[in-house]
Amino acid sequence: MNLLALIELLLPEGTLPEIQLENGRVDWKEAIGSLRNEEDLFALVHSLLKPYLHTVSVLIGIADVNGVISHWWHKTDGLKLLPLPAKVSEHFIQDNIAGVLEMYAPDRRSALQTTLFNSGVREMLMVPLRNHTSNFGFLCILAKQHNTFPQVLQIAVKRHAGLLSAATLKLMLLEALPQWLQEEDMGDMQGQELMMYNDLLPAKLVSGIALRPVIQQVRQVAPTDATVLLTGETGTGKELFAEAIHLASERQHKSFVKVNCAALPPQLIESELFGHEKGAFTGAINRRIGKFEMAEGGTLFLDEIGELPLDMQAKLLRVIQEKEIERIGGSDTIPVNVRIIAATNRTLEDEVQAGRFRPDLYYRLYVFPIHLPALRERREDIPLLLQHFARNAALKYGKQVRAIAPASVMALTDYSWPGNIREMEHMVERAVILNEAPQITIDVPQGHKSYQKDHSPSMPLLTLAETERQTIIRALRYANGRIRGPQGAADLLDIKPTTLEARMKKLGIVKEHIVR
Template sequence: MPEAHPLIEQYQALLEVSEAIARHPDLPALLKDLARRLPRIIPVNFVGLSLYDPERQVMRLHSLEANVPADIIGGHEDELDATPAGLVWETQQPLLIRNLSDERRWPQVIARMQEDGVRSCCLLPLTSSARKLGVLEFASLQADAYGKTDLDFLQQVGRQVAVAVDNVLNREAASASQQDVERQRDRFGLLLRMTNAMVSKLELRELFSAVSLSLREVVPQEYASLLLYDSEQNRFRLHALDFPDNKGLLAEGLTTDATDSPAAVALRTKRPVVAGEEELAAFEHEVIRLLLQKGFKSLCSLPLLSKDRALGCLSLGSRRAKAFSPSDVEFLSQVAGQIALAVANSLAYQEITQLKDRLAKEKLYLEEEIQTAYNFEEIVGESKPLKRLLKQVQTVAPTDSTVLILGETGSGKELIARALHNLSDRKDRTFVKLNCAAIPTGLLESELFGHEKGAFTGAISTKIGRFELADRGTIFLDEVGEIPLELQVKLLRVLQEQEFERLGSTRTVRVDVRVVAATNRDLSQMVEEQKFRSDLYYRLNVFPLTVPPLRERVEDIPVLVRHFVQKFGMRMKKRIETIPAESMKALQRYSWPGNVRELENFIERSVILTAGADLFVPLSELKPHQAVSGNGVPTTLEEAEREHILKTLRETNWTIGGAAGAAARLGLKRTTLQSRMQKLGITRPR
C-alpha cells in the first residue's frame, strides 16, 4: 500500500482534532487526546494549556498532558514576564525554542520543563474573535523538533483548540453566572427571612437560632456566635451560639474579655476581620484556642454597628482554609447589619419592658406608701431630744452616706428614714422599704436581689429585687440585725461596690442606691457574739442616729395626743373638742414601752370609744406598775433600775467596760450590763 502524503496526514489529523473537540467537552480530556494523536504527524510528548487570569494578571498552567512517563504537576502561576507563555500572550506571536539548554530567559519555567526531559517546544497564542484566551504549548524530548511546516500545522490545530477553549470558558462563565444568580437569590432570601423574623421575634436568641440555620446553607461554616459587648466591664457576653460540635465546651451566658481576639479587633476597628489558621494562632483568647483545637482554620468576625456604635460581634468559623471570600464577607456584613438592627431593637424592647415593670412596681410601692400612716410631715413633737435628732437628719440627708437608725420598737425609725429620703437629692426617685424580720430567711436573698426564672423551685419568672427597684433612690432596711450571716456578705458587697447578681444569674447588676438601715438590737454586742459581721456593722454605722423613746420626750405626748385625736376623729367622722386634763396627765405618766406606735393605737381605741365631744380615755388599760410619779420619780423596781443604770452611764460618759466603766461601778459583768440595757430599752444617745 502506497505511503500517505504528509499533507493528507495533516488534514486527516485536523479532522481528528475537530472530532476530538466535539467529543471532549472538558479541556484536560481534549489535551490528552491531542497528546495521543499528534505524534503520528509531529514529535509531540507534552501538550499544555496556559490561560490568562485578568484579575491577578498572571499566566496559569490550566492543563498539561503527556504521552511519556512524567511527574506532571499543574496549576503553576507565573507573572507575565517570568514565563514564555506571557510573551506569546502579549505579542500574539508564536514562539519556537529549538533547544532549551540555550535559552537564558525565564529560568524557573525552563528548569521545570527540563526536569521532565523537554529539550524543545513551540508556543502558540489562543485567540477568539472577542478576546485573547491564553497559550497552547507543544513540547518534545528531542532538540530542534519543530520546523516551519510543523509550525503552520500546529497553528491550524491552535485555531481549532481556541474555539474549543472559548466555548468551554463561555460555558463555565455562564455556569458561574447562573450559580452567582442562585447564590444571590439565596442570600436575598435569607435577608428577607431575617427581616420577617425581626418583625415576629423580639427575643434575640430566637432570631439568631432562626437565622443561623439558613446562614449555614448560604455561607458554609460550622460555628456561629453572637457576642454582645458590655462597655462598662469591657467584656463580651456569649448571647447566642450555633456550634454543633460544642459538646458543652461553650455555654450561652459565658463572659470573656473583649481583648486579644478577632472579635475584639472587629469591635475596635468597626470593620470585618477575616483570620486564617496562622493569624488565629497569634491570639491567646480561650475561645480561639478551643476552635483551633477543634480543627478550625478560618474565622470571620463582623461588628454589629448601630448608629456608629458597636453593640457586639457576629463570628463565623470554618474548618476549611480561606473559607470566607470577599463576596462572602460583603454579604455577611449585610447580615451583620440586619442583626445589629435586631440587637438594637431587642435591647430597646428589653429596656422598655424593664422600665415598664419597674414603673408598675414603683406605682405599687407608692400606692402602699400613700396608705401608710406615717410620713415626714407627721413627725410631731417639740421636745429637745426630737429637735436634736431632726437637726442631725437635716445635716446628713443631702449626702449619700449610709445611715444607721437606732431605737426601740415603735419609736418612729421609719419616719426618720423617710425624712432622710425626702430631704435628699433622691426625693424624686423611689423609696423602697423592707422589714428583714418579716421575710423568711430562705426568701430574703431573692427579695433583696431578685432572681432569674428557674433559679429555684417555684421561680416561674424573673423577679426584680428591692435593690434593683431602688436604683437612684433610697432603700430602707428595717430590722437589719435579723439578716443571716451568709447573706451579710452579699449586702456588704452592695454597700461597697454598688453591684450584685440576681439568684441564678452570672450577670452583674450595677445600682446607685442609698442605704438606710434600722434596728432595735445592739449590733455591737452581736458583733462580739459573732452574730453579725464586724465589717458590715462598720459599713452601716457611718452615721448613726438614735431615736429617743417616748418616755424621754414626755413633753411631746400632749402634742401627739391632739394630733392623733384629730386624725382619727376626721376618719371616723367624730367631732371631739376637748381632752380631759386628768386623762392627759395619766397619759404623760405612763412609760409607753411601745412608744409612739402604742400611743397611736391607744388613742385610736379611745376615739372609737368616745361618744361625745370629750375624749374618753380608758385609763384602766394603762398598767399601774409601769406608771411614774408626777415629779418623774420611779415608782416600780424596773423603773428604779433603769434610772439607776442611766445615771451611772451618764456619770461614766457611757463607758461600759473597764475599771472606771459603768459595769464595774454597778458590780456587774460588762455582758450582763449590756443585756440589762437591751431589756430595759437603754440606748446611747447621739
C-alpha cells in the first residue's frame, strides 16, 4: 500500500472528495502529493488562506486523547510565540473547538491560551484534525487583533478541514515511517519503478544527500543497454544496485545472472562463463551451459571483476566485443545478447598501472561508472538504516523491539563502519538476538576508532558549558536541525524539546546556523 492510499484509509469516509481549491476542483492527492516537510505544509495552508487574509500565522498541535503534545508546528507572520506547553486541555482535541476563539485576558485553566495571549495573540480560528476514529490534533490560525476572521474565511477553513487533516497526517507518517519518503523520492523511471524492496537495497538504502547522485545515475542508465561499472568499498551494496538497474530496465523479465569472479578457481572460470561440451575435458560427462547463455536477453553481473586472471580478461574482452562465445570443446560460435554490469572494490586504474588488469578491458567496462559512497560518507542515513535492520531482525526472530537507544544511535553515527552496510546489518541482528528489552542497546565494536577524532587525551579539557554546547550541536547536526519528533535532537539527547530549546537559548545556539 502506498502512502496516499493509507491516508485515504485513515481519514473519515467522504472527507476528501469535497476538496475545492481556489483554482477549481483539484484531486486531494494532487494537492498534497508533493508535500515533504513543515515548509510544504505551511505553504499549502498559506495558499488556501491567503485570498482571505493579509498575513497568515499558523499553529498546529498533534496530541493524544489526554492532550499530551507530541508535535508543535508553527509558522508565524509578525508574532513571536513563547515556549508552548507540553500538554493542552482535552477541549483542544474535541470537535467543538471548531470556530473562532477571542481572548481578552490570560486563562488560568488553559496553559495554551495563556501562552498565546502573552505572545500577543488576541483571536484564533480553530479546526480539529481528524482521522477515521478520533481527533489527532488541531490547527489554529492566529491573529493579533479581534474581528480578524471574516465569515467567508471560516467557511473556507471548514470546507478544507479534510485536506488539512490529510496534509498533516502525511507529514506525521513521513516522520514516523521515513521509508515512504524515500519510495516517493525515487519517482517513476520511465514507467518502471526502481524496485528496491525489503532485501533489495535495504530501506531503499535511504537516499540521503550523498546517495542522491547515485540514484540519479541509476535512473539515467537503467533504461539503456550501456555497460555499467560499479565501484566502492566492500559492503556498500554493489550487487544490490546491479539488480536494481536490471529490474528497472527493459530486460527485467529476463534473467539476472551473478558471477563472483573472486570465488571461482582459475581453472573453472572459463567453463563457468562460457560452458563446455561433453567430453571437453576429464570430468565433463555432460554438456554445460555457461553464465553468458543463462543470461541471454538479460543481465550478467560480474562481481569482483578485478580478481579475474589476465588470460580470462582477454577472453572476456573478445566476448564483449564480438557478442559471441564458444563453449570449451566446441567448434560453433554462439551469439549472445547480454548486458554487462561489473563491480569491484579495487581501483582499476591502479591495477592497470601495475599490469594486473588489461587496459583495453578496462576501457570496455568503463562506459558508465557509478561510485557508491561508503557509509561513513553519508551519515544522515545511518539512524534510518539502523531502524530498518532492527525492524527486520525483530520480525525474523520474533522479538518485540521498538527502538534503539538514542545514545547507541549517536555513537554508531560516529563509527567509521569499515564493513559498511553489510557490517551494520549483522551488528544490528546480533543486538536484536542478545537483547530482551523493547529498546535495544548496540555497542560500538572494540578495537575500532570512532570517526570523530576529538577524544585524544592530549586534547584540552573543556568547560561543562562548552561540553554541553558541543553535545547539543552534534545532536542537532545528526537530526538535520530538527528538535522535535522521532530522531529529533531532543529524542537523541533523551530530554524534553522545551528543555533543549531553553538550553539552546542559554548557550546561544541557533539551529539554522549549524544544519549541514
